[in-house]
Amino acid sequence: MKITVQPALDERQDALVLGIFEEDKEHYKSYHKVLAQEIDDAVEKKIFTPNFGEMYWTRILGLPYKKIMLFGLGKKKEMTVERFRKSLGKAVKCVTSAKLDSFTTNITQMAGSLKEMNHASLGMATAEALILGNYTFTKYLSKEKVEKKKVVKMVSLQWENSSSGFGEGLKTGRVIAEATNYVKDLVNEPAGVANSLYVEKAARDIAACFSKVKINVLNEMELKKLGMNAMLGVNAGSDNPPKLVILEYNGGGAKEKYTAFVGKGITFDSGGYNLKPTKYIEEMKTDMAGAAAVLGTIQVAAELGLQKNLLGVMPLCENMVNGKAQRPGDIVKAYNGKTIEIGNTDAEGRLILADALAYTERKYTPEVIIDLATLTGACVVALGYYAAGLVSKDQELLNSLQEAGSASGDPVWALPFFEDYQDWMDGTISDLNNISQKGKGHEAGSITAGVFLSKFIEKARWAHIDIAGSAYWGVEGAYTQKGATGSGVRVLSYYLLGKERRR
Structure with a gap:
């Protein structure tokens, strides 16, 4: 998608897309006389209401556009950056549904109510909405069906302010959105394709593109020598080799400590001998979404040239069943x-x-370790699909991640980490059990999973993000599609950008 910025609406585009607030009557009178009258009539006759999310298509003789779309923005005081994203994302989808290639829209007017936002942040949100909303995964469609999957090729943004901040924000937002779409591609791939070797190659490709990114891969023999038996046990039933893939991004000073992102990479999860049932197992190709999000985040950091030292750590395994697979009760x-x-x-x-x-x-x-994982069904029950769960003992880290999630539209919600939970994962004939030993074993499942992980952290500041619900949606969102969402990339990217600004 090509995105241009101009001080006026661009009459060369296929469609004119206008965001209309409920209080906008005086503003739209400044448009072309016939257009202003059309809007006035549509509102007066209640054919179109400027309520948030409402859409209305029309054509007007004498104007150069094939079609004109009005979309409601609601009340100005209720506009938020996420509503702004949703409005633009939905507009993109409507233009593609109309089989049009391009449109122009009035960003200056839409942004009028977001006075608290700097222009760079607004530019980021704009690029994210447009590019994320325009995503399609067509790799396995026939040529005929691919041709029917329209995407917007060109967007011209009307932006009257001459500052460079908006344009710089567009560039940053594009990098984040394209990395998010790349992660969607990885997660949408069938598990028969996206195995450990496939994800390893994706990591090697990123390392090859950026001089500041180095890769180290531990194979099965090296994992055995290191005593990584928890990983090896999970992969014991698979014909695909386990891998521990580590990307090092060295953008900061030589003495600066790393911030590490660790992403769960189960390339397919059958459940093992505790086999997953129908209606759950079908989507288990997505169980490597945490590892994919780590890849995407390292790509963002490298492409933006962030002055940070980062690690992207991806344990890659496949949880399958055969005569060698680990059993319930094994230690x-x-x-x-x-x-x-x-x-x-x-x-x-x-x-x-x-x-x-x-x-x-x-x-x-x-200094900091943040892990991402499609870890628990309990998180989906607690939070649904829109937000990821967040667990940490570090309040400052919690606050930073929640702020990043809110700003990015990739929200995380903190779950309690009470002291009373801390012994729930203790074993009886072993140090630990991998499921809770209290009650029926499933109470506070997202939290107890976090408790288990905390037993493997010694001194580092640590947070756990459970993206079990947010990584893969069964329904479409305003600027997301059914399927993989790329959850994790935006919240971590905004987290890093926040740290960058505070340097």
Whole structure:
């Protein structure tokens, strides 16, 4: 998608897309006389109401556009940056549905109510909405169906302010949105394609593109030597090799400590011997969404040239069933020496993260570790699909991530981490069990999973983000599609940008 910025609406585009607030009557009178009358008549006759999310298509003789779309923005005082994203994203989808290639729209008017936003932030939100809303995954469609999947090729933004901030924000937002779409591609791939070797290659491709990114990959033999038995146990039933892929991005000073992102990479999760049922197992290609989000975040940092030292750590395994697969009741010794009884083979994500977290901290001594994982169904029950769960003992880190989530439209919601939960994962004949030993075992499931992971952190500031609901949607959003969402990339990118501004 090509995005241009001009001081006036561009008459060369296929469609004119106008955002209209409920209080905009005086403003739209400044448009072409016939257009202003059309809007006035549509509102007067209640054919179109400027309520948030309302859309109305029309054609007007004498104007150069093939079609004109009005979309309601609601009340000015209720406009937020996320409503702004949703409005633009929905506009993109409506233009594609109308089989049009391009449109022009009035960003200056739409942004009038967002006085608290600087122009760079507004530019970021604009690019994100347009590019995320324009995403399609057509790799496995026939040529005939691909041709029917229209995308917008050109958007001309009417922006009257001469400051460079908006344009710079557009560039940053484009980088973040394109990385998010790249992650969607990875997660949408079938598990028969996107196995550990495929994800490893994706990481190698990123390292090859940026001089400040280096890659290190630990294979099965090296994992055995290191004693990463929690990872190896999960992968025991798979024909695909386990991998621990580590990307190092060195954009900061030589003495600056790393910020580490650790992403769960289960390329397919059958559940193991605790087999997942129908209506759940079909989407388990998505269980590597945490690892994919880490890849996308490193790509953003490298492309923007952030002055930070970062690690992207991706434990890659496949949880399958055969005669060698681990069983409920088995006990494994993790990298840090703790023993874990396998209470449920479908609680495997925390096992591979346990080894990855412990190894990352001991090997690289990062200041901050943030893990991302499609970890628990309990998180989906608690928060649904829109927000990810967040667990940490570090209030400052919690606050920073929540602020980043709110600003980015990729929200995270903090769950309590009470002291009373801390022994719920203790084992009886082992140090730990991978499922809770209190009650029926599923109470506070998202929190107890976080408790388990915390046992593999020693000194680093740590947070856990559970993207089980937010990584893959069964319905369309305003600027998201059914399927993978790229959850995690935007919140982590905004988190890093916030730290960059505070340098």
